[in-house]
Amino acid sequence: MGCKSKQIVATAAANDNTEVSQIIKGHYTNTYNFKTLNIRANAKYEDAKQSHSLNADIRIKKDEIIWINIKFFGIPMAKALITPTKVSYYEKINGTYFEGNFSMLSNWLGTDLDFQKVQNLFLGRAIDDLTKDKWIAEINEKLFKLSKPADTDLSKDFYFEAANYLLKKETISQTSQNRALEIQYPSYKEVEKMFLPNEINIKASQKDKITIDIEYKNTTINENLSYSYSIPSDYKAIEID
Numbered sequence: 001m002g003c004k005s006k007q008i009v010a011t012a013a014a015n016d017n018t019e020v021s022q023i024i025k026g027h028y029t030n031t032y033n034f035k036t037l038n039i040r041a042n043a044k045y046e047d048a049k050q051s052h053s054l055n056a057d058i059r060i061k062k063d064e065i066i067w068i069n070i071k072f073f074g075i076p077m078a079k080a081l082i083t084p085t086k087v088s089y090y091e092k093i094n095g096t097y098f099e100g101n102f103s104m105l106s107n108w109l110g111t112d113l114d115f116q117k118v119q120n121l122f123l124g125r126a127i128d129d130l131t132k133d134k135w136i137a138e139i140n141e142k143l144f145k146l147s148k149p150a151d152t153d154l155s156k157d158f159y160f161e162a163a164n165y166l167l168k169k170e171t172i173s174q175t176s177q178n179r180a181l182e183i184q185y186p187s188y189k190e191v192e193k194m195f196l197p198n199e200i201n202i203k204a205s206q207k208d209k210i211t212i213d214i215e216y217k218n219t220t221i222n223e224n225l226s227y228s229y230s231i232p233s234d235y236k237a238i239e240i241d
Contacts, residue, residue, distance in 0.1 A: 009188040009195055012163035013142035020137045023144045024130045026165030030195050032123055036061055036225050039122070040218040043070075047210045056214070058122065059225050066118060067227040081229045084115040090231045096238045097231045110179040110206040111172045124185050124197040126158050126167055143168055166195055179206045191219055 039058040045051070054077075057069040066082040068089075080089035087105055090097035098104065106113045117127045135146040143159040153176045159169040166188050173180040184201040196219055202212040 008198070009166065009190055010163055011161040011166065011168075014139050014144045014160075014162040016139060018137070018144060018162070020135050020146065023137060023146060023160055023165060024135075027126060027130065027160060027167065030125075030164060030166070032062070032125070032194055034062055034192070034194065034221045036222055037122075038220045038223055038225055039216055042215045042217060044213045045210070046212075047208055059227060060119065060122065061225070061227065063116075063119070065227050066115070066122070067225075067229065079229055081227070082115060082118060088229070088231070090235055095232070095235045097235045098238055099231075107206060108210070109181055109202070109204040111174075111181045111204075121183065121200070122197075124167055124188060124195065124200075127170060127172070127183070128156065128158075130158070164195060177206070180204070189216075189219070192221055194221075 037058075037060040039056075039060075041056045041058060043054045043056050045054065052072070055071040055074070057071075059065070059067040061067075064083065066080075068080040068082075069076060070078040070080075077093065078089060078091040080087070082088075082105075085101075086099065087102055088097070088099045102113050102115075105118065111127070113127075120127050130146065133148060136149060138145050138147070140159065143161055144165070146158045146160075148154070148156045153174055155171070155173045155175075157169075157171045158167065160166060161168055167185055169182065169184045171180070171182045180203075182203045185197045185199070186201065187198040188195045189198055190196075196216070198216055200212075200214040202210075202214075204210050204212075
């Protein structure tokens with residue numbers, strides 16, 4: 001089933017009568033029953049040195065593979081393959097590739113990541129498992145806000161609307177490491193009883209500041225997808241701290 005991103009899921013303002021447990025339960029009521037997810041997207045990347053508008057094909061085999069093909073004016077420029085045990089990508093301009101663990105992605109986006117967290121990011125689900133921590137609930141700008149108690153160096157805030165407890169924004173920061181990540185989900189669409197983002201806006205900083213804006217143009221589920229990925233033999237390996 002295909003779905004264009006112009007469809008918008010209705011949202012509602014939060015009220016003071018909702019407890020932490022209800023917010024968390026409501027968020028996880030939005031289940032993701034799919035085997036594969038195929039997303040065609042427009043993306044814009046910007047940092048202090050460069051800005052690029054790109055197209056991306058994002059394919060997800062649930063809990064197993066995230067495959068990304070990045071194109072510039074329709075020409076494939078880079079590919080990435082993410083599994084629960086490895087992060088790998090190669091790019092054609094400089095003929096380089098990287099293979100390693102999630103520390104590269106973690107440093108790039110300014111927060112500790114693993115496969116499940118990256119998958120959650122694309123699905124519009126809270127990066128962290130909210131059932132594993134204690135939270136403080138309040139109303140902020142007509143949204144439910146869940147925050148970690150302010151007794152550690154690590155600050156986490158998650159914001160939800162009230163109709164379907166969809167995630168609208170999440171912020172994670174660690175002052176001692178000068179790390180910060182903000183992810184916003186302005187709107188959602190419904191595909192086969194699943195709420196999926198129309199767009200994702202990411203701001204991250206650690207050593208550098210980057211912004212990534214992703215707009216989902218078309219989404220299909222449960223197709224037979226391929227995840228072809230082969231690093232050319234003459235490409236040079238790079239190391240990333």
